[in-house]
Amino acid sequence: xxxxxxxxxxxxxxxxxxxxxxxxxxxxxxxxxxxxxxxxxxxxxxxxxxxxxxxxxxxxxxxxxxxxxxxxxxxxxxxxxxxxxxxxxxxxxxxxxxxxxxxxxx
Amino acid sequence: xxxxxxxxxxxxxxxxxxxxxxxxxxxxxxxxxxxxxxxxxxxxxxxxxxxxxxxxxxxxxxxxxxxxxxxxxxxxxxxxxxxxxxxxxxxxxxxxxxxxxxxxxxxxxxxxxxxxxxxxxxxxxxxxx
Numbered sequence: 001x002x003x004x005x006x007x008x009x010x011x012x013x014x015x016x017x018x019x020x021x022x023x024x025x026x027x028x029x030x031x032x033x034x035x036x037x038x039x040x041x042x043x044x045x046x047x048x049x050x051x052x053x054x055x056x057x058x059x060x061x062x063x064x065x066x067x068x069x070x071x072x073x074x075x076x077x078x079x080x081x082x083x084x085x086x087x088x089x090x091x092x093x094x095x096x097x098x099x100x101x102x103x104x105x106x
Numbered sequence: 107x108x109x110x111x112x113x114x115x116x117x118x119x120x121x122x123x124x125x126x127x128x129x130x131x132x133x134x135x136x137x138x139x140x141x142x143x144x145x146x147x148x149x150x151x152x153x154x155x156x157x158x159x160x161x162x163x164x165x166x167x168x169x170x171x172x173x174x175x176x177x178x179x180x181x182x183x184x185x186x187x188x189x190x191x192x193x194x195x196x197x198x199x200x201x202x203x204x205x206x207x208x209x210x211x212x213x214x215x216x217x218x219x220x221x222x223x224x225x226x227x228x229x230x231x232x233x234x235x
Contacts (some may be wrong), residue, residue: 035221044204044225045153056221088153092208092219094141095170100151 002026003092004099019076019101023089028069035101036074038084039101046102048087049074076104084100108132110205110226118199118233124192128205128226135188136161137182141208142188146180146231148201158208159188163227195233202228 003048023034031052037045047056049065052072061105062083064075076083084106089099114126126144133140141160147153153192157169159179169177189206209220 026197033219035219037222043208044227044228045222047221047223050219050221050223056223090222092222093166096145096155096158096208098155100152 001095002029002093002097004089004091004097006087006089006099006102008099008102011102012106013079013104014106015079015081017079019074019079019083019104020085021074021076021104023067023072023074023099025070025072025091029091029093031068031072034065034067034072035090035092036063037088037090038083038085039088045088079104081106108207108224110207110224111204112203112226112229114203114229114231116192116230116232118195118231119235120196120233124190124195124199124203126190126203126205126229126231128188128190130186133207133224134183135186136183139209139211140163141210142179142181143206143208144190145179145204145206145222146199146201147204147228151201154201155224156190162210162212188235195231197233200233202230204228209232 005024007022034052036049039045053065062077091097109131111129141158143158144156178191180189205226206222207224209223211218
């Protein structure tokens with residue numbers, strides 16, 4: 001079973017700054033099956049990125065994904081107040097696996 | 107616009123069965139381009155996938171090993187819903203439960219995954235006597 005490890009656990013930044021979130025897989029995975037989600041308190045997760053680098057519908061280009069093999073990155077440029085939230089990476093396969101999350105806080 | 111609306115109890119007694127329903131609008135439960143997941147979230151376990159069901163000429167079911175012995179998904183084409191039944195509930199099953207759609211496309215037996223793109227509103231389930 002693939003394990004996804006996200007780092008850091010918490011990222012403390014200010015509006016306008018850039019956030020770089022990491023997701024490491026326990027074994028090499030296809031980038032076709034790596035996705036990122038944003039979750040705010042009391043809400044369901046929202047799809048941001050699929051296929052490691054493709055933005056979902058309606059997601060601004062401040063959000064970008066990259067990576068391959070075991071190392072993947074979500075970058076949020078020019079942080080806006082609404083971007084302060086929890087972020088999860090996910091692998092799609094025989095099962096769905098989620099990372100433990102990174103909290104981006106002010 | 108695809109929407110998922112969940113219904114079911116918020117409180118279940120230990121040893122009882124949890125039954126939740128996910129009503130689908132804007133898509134079909136038997137779509138060849140979708141799979142229907144149940145996912146739960148708790149502070150101790152994070153986001154935990156419970157399983158999925160999907161239709162590809164027949165119904166398929168994938169269940170997480172952690173719950174496989176006590177979970178059942180029931181798709182219903184007449185009502186366009188998918189239901190979850192989880193037996194022998196314990197306090198460790200206390201969580202927010204979500205139904206969610208995987209958008210996929212199968213071309214020459216390769217699965218193109220476009221994300222778990224639609225989620226229900228979540229149901230907070232507490233297991234307590």
